[in-house]
Amino acid sequence: MLQNDVKQDIVGRLIDKEWIFFGQVNNIGGRASCQDDFMTFRIMRSSQFETWDEEVLLSYERDLKQAEAAGRNPVELKYAYMMQETSPEYFERELAPFLPVIEEETKRIAEQIIEYEMAWYHKVREKYPYFTGLGRPEQESEDGRMTSVFVYLRGELYTYSTETLNRYLEMVKKKEKAGSNLIRETFENTAKKYGYRDLDTAEREGVHSASKIAAEGI
Template sequence: MNNLIENIIALEWDEFQKVNNEGGRTSCQNDWKTFQIMRRSQFLAWNEEMQESYHSDLVTTINNGRNLLTEKYARMMESTAPEKYQALKDKLPLITEEKKKLIERITQISIKWQEEFAREYPNISEQGRPIHADEDGPFTTSIETYERGELSTYSEKTLKLYNKFITQLLEENKNLSKIVVENTVREYGFASLDQAEKKIANT
């Protein structure tokens, strides 16, 4: 067990419990198992330097009275609930032009990876979020919007490490989306993506 990853997940879960939703608590705020699996699947795909940097982001912001999970979901509302976002945006930290460039580069690469994954594993892909932001709505958040929202909460240091990491994956012809989902299906007891794809197709 990676103690650093488990510490990150525990910190995020505590912060997630403090997120105030307009309609009250959401069901996912009571679903520790799914939260743990989804977040662990992501962080297992990262290198240790990225894990350490993001852990530092969390600790620093918590100590400064900020909640990165609240900020993440607020950022998503720019696409999912634009009018409500207007009332929140001035309370969010400003994002520098350097960070914006990094966020957009990473997001666009992530979308391409998601599209590739969906072509290869359509049944698994259909179980998750839609890919593109133009599919967003009040009750639907796309992978693109979620990704952009989460990246916006990372420090510039973490974003630079992330950017370096995905550049290396591109050079090695690896797909981060595929790596993360493979981690996820293994957490759910499948031996491989192919096994999970066939299981879903037959249900």
């Protein structure tokens, strides 16, 4: 089996496992429509996972298996940690007493990763404002319905084990040294999965379509 096939198998396993966790998340307002949209979920998660080194993927897979064995839902924990920023009063009153304590080492490594990834995100946002604007905002939305890139990233990293975070940080540093941009790679994957030739084409055609619709008053 080719190395790329092995990686795709791992990615597939991660998506299947996360999808189960995602479906079990209890939302305050009831089940969300996105919990029944597997196609979008698969596109978003695979676009991210396919940029990771195999060692990081395997380490994260171990995290998911350990979480399942311990009766934890890491996807639910991710959203809970995000609420420390989006709904601090609710978080402190209803969630914090029941959540696993985040180790200082986890916070330290996560913040290093965030620094790299947000710098990459800003570069991509500057060059591809239309396409990146279709996803999560850089800042929290006023109505609180869309969590920012920064808050989402931190919430997710806080659910990773120290081993996975260390491997992830090594990967990030390696990509930075090579002049790569992990965030751009993710958006590139997303554009292709939605049928575009590449990210440049998605940006160009998307802006053109939006401008045409606006001009025609549709």
